[in-house]
Amino acid sequence: MNEESQKRYYTLLEQLLENINRPKDVDFDTINDILVELFKVLRVSKAIAEFYPSQDHEKASKGQIFVCFESTGSNKVAFTKRIVTKAMTVIRCTVYMLEDEEPFDDEELKKVEIVCNVMLNFIAYDGLQGIVEDLxxxxxxxxxxxxxxMRFLYELKLKTNIGNYSAIHFNLKHFTLVNQEIGRSAGDMAMRNYYELIERIIGSEGIVCRLGGDNFVAIVNNERLSDIISIIEGAPVEYDCNDSARIMVSATAGVYRIPEDHTSEDSRDILDKAVVASQAAKKGDKENVVYYDDNMILEKEKTMRIQQMFPEALANKEYQVYYQPKIDIGTGIIIGAEALCRWIRDDEVISPADFIPILEQSSDICKLDFYMLDCVCKDIRRWLDEKRDVVRVSVNFSRKHMMDVDFLEHIIRVIDDNNVPHKFIELELTETTTDVEFRDLKRIVSGLQKAGIYTSVDDFGMGYSSLNLIKEINWNVLKVDKSFLPVDEDDDKSTRSIMFKYVVAMAKELGLETLAEGVETKNQIEVLKNNNCNLAQGYYFDKPLPKNDFEDRLDQHKYEM
Structure with a gap:
């Protein structure tokens, strides 16, 4: 290398180092131009830098490849360097020279290695920055x-009027069923395409992120809010790119219109309010999209209060069993009862609608269910000891118990500890939708029946797996939800009348005891009789009764029909 080339090399190397050491103002085009000139001085005909997040990525050739210089002609490898960093990332630099060039001498090789080291260090730093960003x-x-x-929201607050935006928290509806129907990989593709559809509509002025599973959150310019709501309410998305197969995906969502005078420094406050509205949408049975209002915070505070009060209330036995009779409508005889929970605090009866859904949000409901079972068993044991005519009592159990691998053993232990014959206990289990719960439900129902404990499926027809539920699991009792029971205005041709008729006929054909819930009128009794549904429960006979009142009913034994 002559003296002029030496000078040129050191000048360019100094410029390269100066530009690379500007972390806040790195000009990649300038750095590349300097590298090109350096490689020309060093007789390099081609230079390639590679970055891989891991050695596995390197083996699979999945990384960033940067060709910083390439001249025309046939090339041969002149020098290569590979480094595995402490973070286990891999960086590699390969330089080439033309086939007819003389090999590098020792001095040139050192200079080539210096340039490669500088380039590798820069690429490693830049690549790791990308990995840190991704992670x-x-x-x-x-x-x-x-x-x-949170980062987007913080930056948005700094540069614009956040009052022009809304936060949306949305949860994809029935996505477990989607995965069951089309397979998990196809379900993943459907979710990705739905996400990208929303992302395209939101554009660069907003953002959509996943909180986990099928839960997402977005910031949307209000000008595009109605378009996003339309997608949330339902949009077809592809799940198989080979044959363009599509599926309809929708969500429940909570929307928080950020006020122009929003002053909270905590960006999480915006997310929390969208989540509160989303929870209201998920609990409701009408609106898929709910807009936040301040009353929702009061509801959230109420939820926290009830959850905090629960341990003390349980210890103080504030939860009491009320019994609603089940009647054979042919004879008027009480053939059973459903145990229902009432919370009595400071002589006030708190409706289950005010606390059961809240306890359902945590494992508290499981503690309450077993408390109720224990109380029922104690009552039955006492009735037996008092020589009363004892009837079978059904106790409701949340599907949250499906997560307990020893659920069956726990139930039997409570019954046996109270020395109650198994035939006097019936477990009502609500419908379930997920594959894991369904499999566990089948195992539990089978185990209960082997132990001589009756099982009933509650609210039949309200879920999304009704027919499969009775096809795959041998229940003892099917309780037909009151929404199927014809009201007095219905005639024989009404949708409700027809559906009730065939649900009862199907259950009878399958050998199930069939009980109608929510019976309130004499006409409904006649409908039951005409459809051979002999068992009923509802206000026509009695509302849920305190224990002493129910014991009086037991002693009377039957109702006048």
């Missing part, structure tokens, strides 16, 4: 995460 702001499936949401 911090993206989840394992490549969706932006809640940190990305």
């Amino acid at each position: 911090t702001f993206y989840d394992e499936d490549g969706y932006r995460n809640v940190r990305a949401f």
Whole structure:
């Protein structure tokens, strides 16, 4: 290398180092131009830098490849360097020279290595910055995460009027069923395409992120809010790119219109309010999209209060069993009862609608269910000891118990500890939708029946797996939800009358005891008789009764029909 080339090399190297050491103002085009000139001075005909997040990525050739210089002609490898960093990332630099060039001498080789080292260090730093970005702001499936949401919201507050935006928290509806129907990989593709559809409509002025599973959150310019709501309410998305197969995906959502005078420094406050509205949408049975209002915070505070009060209330036995009789409408005889929970605090009866859904949000409901079972068993044992005519009592159990692998043993232990014959206990289990719960439900129902404990499926017809539920599981009792029971205005041709007729006929054909819930009028009794549904429960006979009142009914034994 002559003296002029030496000078040129050191000048360019100094410029390269100066530009690379500007972390806040790195000009990649300038750096590349300097590298090109350096490689020309060093007789390099081609230079390639590679970055791989791991050695596995390197083996699979999945990384970033940067060709910083390439001249025309046939090339041969002149020098290569590979480094595995402490973070286990892999960086590699390969330089080439033309086939007819003389090999590098020792001095040239050192200079080539110096340039490669500088380039590798820069690429390693830049690549690691990208990895840190991915790990911090993206989840394992490549969706932006809640940190990305918070960063976007912070930056948005700095540069614009946040009152022009809304936060949306949305949860995909019945996505477990979607995965069961089309398979998990196809379900993943459907979710991704739905996400990208929303992302395209939101554009660069907003953001959509995944909180986990099928839960998402977005910030949307209000000009595009109605378009996003339309997608949330339902949109067809592809799940198989080979044959363009599509499925309809929809969600429940909570929307928080950020006020122009929003002053909270905590960005999480915006997310929390969208989540509160989303929870209201998920609990409701009419509106898929709910807009936040301040009353929802009061509801949230009420929820927290009830959850905090629960341990003390349980210890103080404030939860009491009320019994609603089940009647054979042919004879008027009480053939059973359903145990229902009432919370009595400071002489006030609190409706289950005010606390059961709240306890359902945690494992508290499981503690309450077993408390109720224990109380029922104690009552039955006492009735037996008092020589009363004892009837079978059904106790409701939440499907949250499906997560307990020893659920069956726990139930039997409570019954046996109270020395109650198994035939006097019936477990009412609500419908279930997920594959894991369904499999566990089948195992539990089978185990209960082997132990001589009756089982009933509650609210039949209200879920999404009704027919499969009775096809796959041998229940003892089917309780037909009151929404299927014809009202006095219905004639024989009404939808309700027809559906009730065939649900009862199907249950009878399958050998199930069939009980109609919510019976309130004499006409409904006649409908039951005409359809051979002999068992009923409802206000026509009695509302849920305190224990002493129910014991009086037991002693009377029957109702006048």
